[in-house]
Amino acid sequence: MGTKENCRNELRTAIRHLSDRCLYSASKWAAEQLVGIEQDPSKFTPSHTRFQRGSSSIRRRFRTNEMNIASTPTAGVSYVSTPTLLEEEDNDAAADSDFYLMAKSYFDCREYRRAAHVLRDQTGKKAVFLRCYALYLAGEKRKEEEMIELEGPLGKSDAVNRELVSLERELSSLRKNGSIDPFGLYLYGLVLKEKGSENLARSVLMESVNSYPWNWSAWSELQSLCTTIETLNDLNLNNHWMKDFFLASAYQELRMHNESLAKYENLQGTFSFSNYIQAQIAKAQYSLREFEQVEVIFEELLRNDPYRVEDMDMYSNVLYAKECFSALSYLAHRVFSTDKYRPESCCIIGNYYSLKGQHEKSVMYFRRALKLNKNYLSAWTLMGHEYVEMKNTPAAVDAYRRAVDINPCDYRAWYGLGQAYEMMGMPFYALHYFKKSVFLQPNDSRLWIAMAQCYETEQLHMLEEAIKCYSRAANCNDREAIALHQLAKLHNELGRLKEAAFYYKKDLERMEVEEREGPNMVEALLFLATYCKAQKKFEEAEVYCTRLLDYTGPEKETAKSLLRGMRIAQSGFPSMDVEHFPL
C-alpha cells in the first residue's frame, strides 16, 4: 500500500482530471476515498477532523488490527506513480481551451449534443474524448426515453443507442493510430460492452486502467465483465492500490465474501473513513448474514452521511429481517424526502409495506422501482416474495424467473422459485430449483434445510436424501438448529439408533450452550434416556431421566417409570453392587 500522503496526492490530481473530463461518478468516488484517508491528527486542527469523528467506539469493536496494517506499508511492489501523464494536455491552445470550457458548461447543464457540437472541430485528446462522451450520453438519454415511448406488444423493445456505431468506428480508428488516451479507452470499452463484444471490451478496459488506474468507472465496467473467477485471473493488471479496490469488489460479485472482506479490511488501513468501504463491508457481511454488524455499520454511515441513498436498500433488508418497524419507517421517510424517484427508495418503501403486511402496496412500490430500473435484481426477487405472501404463485414464479434470467447467480430467486413450487404441492419439481440455489450458495444452511424438507415430504419420502441434505446443513452453521434435530429424528425413524443418539446428543449440547429449552429438549432427553437404558448405560440414562424430571407433562411420568425400571433391573444384578447405590 502506498503511503497515505501518496494516495492523497494521487487522488487529488485524479479528481481534477476526472471532473475536467466530466467523469463525475468516478471523480465522486475518488473524492470519497480522498476524504476517507485518515488525516494526521497532529497537522490538522480539530475543525478539519470533525468530519471524521464518526469513528466511534462501536466500530473499533469489530476491527482491532487496523492500525497495524495501516502503519506497515508493503514493501517491494512497484506502483504506478502519481498521475502526471496528462499535464501537457492541459496546456492546449487558449482558443481551443475556450471552446472546451464552453462545451464543458453545456455538458454540465446536460446539453450533451450541444456540447458535442461545440467540440466538432477540436482535435485535442481531451476535446475528442469529451465530444465522444457527450455523444454517448446523448444516445443513452435518447435510448432511455425511447424505451418508454416504444414499449410495444409482446415486450418488443428495440431501443438502442444510435450513436454506438459511429462512436465505435471513430474510437477504434483512434486506437489504431495510437492517439487515444486512457479515458478514450474507457469510453471505447463502454461502447464495446454495449455492443456485445465482451472480450475486446475487457482488453480495452484493461489497457485503460493499466495506464490510468484512478478511474473507478473503468474498473467497475471491467468488473462487470468478469463473471467467472477464471476471467478474473486471466486479467493482466499492473499493481496499484486501486487494484485492491477492484479485486475486493470483483470477489464480492463472485460470492467470495470472505476474500473480499479481507481485502476491504486491509484497505481500511489507509482509507479508514471511507464510506464506500464501509458500505462494501456491510454488503459482504450481509451476504454472510451477520446482520448485527451490518446494522451497526449502517447506523454509523447514516450518521456521517445522512442523505445517502445508495446501498440503503440493503439496510432496509436488514431492518426487515430484524422486524424493526420504526427504524424501517424512519429510513423510508428519510430516503423518500431525499430522493423519491430512486429505485432504492421505492424498494425501501416496498420493504416497509411488506413488513406491515400490506402486500399490495408493497408490490406497487417494487413495480415502481422496476419501472425506474428494469434490471433491478433485488426488486424482482422481493416482489416475488410479496406475491408468495399474496398467494399469487404464478406471478411470484414469473417475478423470480425474471430475476434469475437477469442474473442466473441469484440464489435467493432460485430459492424463491423452489418455495413457490413447494407451496403448490410440487416438491419434486421444486427440487430442481433448490438444487440450483444450493449449488450457488453451498454454505447456506437454510437452503439445505429447504431442500431436505422437500425430500422429507409425504409425497416423496426420500429420507436418505433428506438426511444427506440435513447433514450438509448441520455442517454449515445452522442458526436455527433445525438440522441436528431433524437428523436425529430421521435416523430414529429409520431405526438407526446409534446415529440418532449421536445427533440427539449433539443437539442437546448445542441447546445447552445456547440455553434453549422446549419440546426438542424433552424429546432428545427422552430418547437418550431410553436409548442408554437399552444400551445398559444406566448411569447415563439416569442423568437424562433426572433432567427430564424437571419438565412437566407425560414425559415426566415416563422418566419416573424408566428410573424405576432401571433400579429394579440393577437390583436384580449380583448383590454386591447394590449397597453402593444409595436409595
Add this chain to the structure above:
Amino acid sequence: MAGIFKQAGGFTMTPHKVSVCILMQIYAPPAAQTSVPFLFSSVSQHNRLGLFLLALTKSCEDILEPKLDELITQLREIGSVLNRWLSDHLTSRLSSLSSPDDLFNFFTDLRGILGGPDSSVVDDDQTILDPNSNLGMFVRRCLLAFSLLSFEGVCHLLTNLGIYCEEALSSSRRYESLQFDDSSNDREGLLEYENMDLENFVYEKVTEEIEERKRANERIPFHNHSPKALTGLVEDFEVSAGTKLKHRYKPEEVSQFGHSPSHALKGVDPSTGVFLRTNLQIQGYLLEQAGEIEKNGSSFPLNAFESILKQIQKLAPELHRVHFLRYLNSLYHDDYPAALENLHRYFDYSAGTEGFDFVPPSSSGCNSFGRYEIALLCLGMMHFHFGHPRQALEVLTEAVQVSQQHSDDTCLAYTLSAICNLLSEVGISGSSRILGSSYSSGTHVGTSLSLQQQLLVLLRRSLKRAESIKLKRLVASNHVAMAKFDLTHVQMPLLSFGPKASVKLRTCPITVCKELRLSSYLISEFSSENSTMIIDGAFSTAWLKNFQKSTSSSVFSQDNGSGSKSDAFDFCAQPSSIPGSVLQLLGSSYLVRATAWEIYGSAPLAQINALVYATCFTDTSSSADAALAYTKLVQHLAVFKGYQEAFAAFKIAEEMFLSVSKSRILILKLQLLHERALHRGHLKLAHQLCDELGVLASSVTGVDMELKTEASLRHARTLLAAKQFSQAVAVAHSLFCMCHKLNKQVENAMILLLLAEIHKRSGNAVLGIPCALASLSFCQSFNLDLLKASATLTLAELWLSLGSNHAKWASNLIHRSLPMILGHGGLELRARAFIAEAKCYLSDPSFSVFEDSQVVLDPLRQAAEELQHLEYHELAAEAFYLMAVVFDTLGQLEQREEAAASFREHMLALENPQEQEDTLSSML
C-alpha cells in the same frame, strides 16, 4: 396473469402501414370521377391492386413487417406497365413526408377516401371505400392509431419513415434480378379474379379459391415470394378464425418447412424476409415446428433452428412458447441440461397457460393458479425420454396429485396414460424395483399386486377416465395400449381371494382386436373432442410417439405370411383434413395390428397392416415409426421371397431414411445379412454380424433389452449352426433366464423352441422333446399359432429321430400343423415341413416308394425350389440327397444323377462360403 408487464397487442402506426395507406389512396383517389382511376388501364388491374391491398391488410398484428424494397418487389408482381409508376409514386410520396406536419396532412387527406355512412347512395361510378369493408376498416384503424399518437410517437414514425426509405434506396438494386422469375405463375392465378367485384367481397369464397389455386401451383419453388405471401396470409386468417393450423399444410409443404427451417421463417430473418408474420402466424409456425421436431427426431437441424428461435425471442421477448420449442429441440438432440433448463423456464413464464390453443378449463376454481401440472407432465415425459424411469414416475405421481388438487381432469387422464406407458416400458426393461419403494397413494394400487396387475388396473382406470371426459384421442390411444397389454399378457384375476372363477390361462386375441377396432373409431369422432387443450398442443404427439416404441417388438424369427409389392414405397398420400395427431394415432393402431398379427402368426394380415401404415400414415407419423413399418415389410420379403427381393426393397428404404432413425435401418441390415450368412453357411461372417448387433444393443445411452434379447438369440443360433452345441445351450439357457425374469413370454416360447432345435441337432432327442412341449404350451397360452406350428414340426422331427417306429406319429403331427405352415409359413419353414414329411414317409416301414413315389418327390421338389430361393445350402443339399436316394430306388438314373449333381453343388457351396461373394452383399 403470468406476465406481469404483459400488454395488449396494440395497433401501432408503422412506416409499412403508411405505405399501405398511400397505396390505398392510389386505389381509391378521393377526387376520382371515372369508374376506374385515371392511371389504371383496366378494371382488372385495378382489382388486382385491390386484392393485393386486401392481402396486406390481413396481416397487421405484425411481428415483423416487410421493408420498402420488399414491398416494391411485391408490387411489381402485380405485373403491368404501371408497376414502375406505382413504386415510384410510393417512394416519392414517402420521401416527401419530411416533417410531422406532412404526416398530419397526409392522414387528413386519407380521411377523404372513406365514404360516409350513407355510402350506398353514392353512385356506382365512384370508387369509395365502404368504412365497413376490410380496406375501410384498415384505413379507419390507421386513422385512429395516428390520432392517438403523442407527439413523440409522431416523431418516431417520422424517423422510422426516414430509415425505411433509406434502406430501400440502398438495396433496391438487389431485387431487380428477382422480379420476373415467378410472375408467370401468379398471373394465371390472379387472372381469375379480374372481374370480381371487390366491394361486395365474399371472403370465404376467395379463401376456397386461393386454396385451390395453391393446390394447382403447389410445386412452386419455395423461394417465390408473391404467391406464397398471398396464400400465407389467407391461411393465417383461417387460423385466427379458430380452425386448427395443422390441416392446412400439404405434405410437400410440410417437408419443405421441416427440412429447411432457415428458409421457412423468412419473415423473421430480416435479411431475406418478405412475409408478414403475425403473432398468430408465429405461434402457428412454432406449433408446426414442434410437430416437425417430434416427427423427425434427431435429424432435425439443431443449430439452425436454435438460431431462429433466438431471433424470435429477441423480436418477441414475451412470447414464451419459444422456450418450449427450445426445450423440444434440445430434447430430441439429447441435451439434458438444456432441455431441463428450457422446460422450467417455459413453465415459469407461462404457467402452462400460453398460446392461442389454450382453452381455459371448464371446471371452475383453477383459473387463478397456473397449470403447473402440465409442467409436471412434461417433465415426466422428459425424464422418460432420457431414460430416468424413477424420476419420471416420481414426477408423474406428483402430476397426478397436483391435477387432482386443481381438479384438472384432462391433465389427470393424460398423466395416467403416461404412467401406464411408463410402466409398460419399465416392465419390459425390468427395473421393477421402483414400484416397491415409492409407489404412491396417487394411484391407490396396493403393492401386493404384481407389476402387470398394477399396469392393468391403471390402464383400465385411465381408459375409463378418458372416456368419461370425452378425450377421444386419449381414449383411442388407451385402447391401443390395452391392446398391447392384452397381446402379451395372460389376464389373471386381480383379486387373490373370493370365489375363484374358472381361469383361462390364455391371451385373448379377440380382446386385442376389439381394442384396436375401438381405437379406430377415433377417425369419426375426433371432431367432437371435448377439450383441445393439450391435444393440439405440442406435446400430444410426443407421448404418442413413446407409445410406438414398445410396439416395435418386431418378432424376429422368420415365421410369417405372403409376399409384398415394392411399388408401395412410391405411394404418396393424399392431402387430408384430418389432424396430424389423429392420423398418428390411427397409424399407431395399424402398427400394433401388424405386430399383433405377426405374433399370432397371420402373415398376410400382418403384411397388409404394415402396408396400410406405410401407404397412409408415413406422412404424419414420426420417421422412426415409418422406418419400423418399412422394416416389417422388408422382413416379410426376406422371409417369403428370398433375399434378392428383400435387399432391393431394403435399398429403397435405406434411401428414404438415410439420416433418419439410422439405427433401425442399420439393425435391419444386420438382421438380413446375418440371416443370409447363416443360410449360406458363412459362419464367420454370421458371428461378426451377431457381435455388431450386440454392440448396438448396449450403446452408450442405455441398454435396449429388446435388441439385446435378439442379439443373444442370434448368437445361440450361430453357435448352433457352427455345431458348438454346449455353448449354444448355455447361451440359450441364460437368455431364457433373463426373459423369464423380465416376463417376456413370447420370447420364452421362441427360446424353448431353439433349445429343442439344439438338442435335436446334437442328437439328444430325448432332451429336446420336453423343450418342444414346453414351447408348445407357451405358444398355446399366448396364441402364437405360427410358432406353435413350427414347434409341432420340431417335435415331429424329434420323434422321427428317435427311430422309425415313431414315424407314424411324427407324420401325424406334421399333417396336423401343415395347414398353418402352408398358409402362413415362410420359405424356410415350409421347406423344412416338406422335407420332414418326406422323411417320415421314407422311414415308415409300411410305406413303399414304388407304390406312390410322387407323395415323396413332390414335397421334396418344392422344398428344394424354395430353399434355393433362400440359398439355404444345408437344407437344400439334404432335399437333393433325399431326392437322389428316391430316384435311385426307383431306378431313374438320369434324374438321380441330376439330383446328385445339385446335391454336390450345394455341398460345395456350403463348404466354401467365401468363394462366392456375390453381388448381393456388395449391394449393401
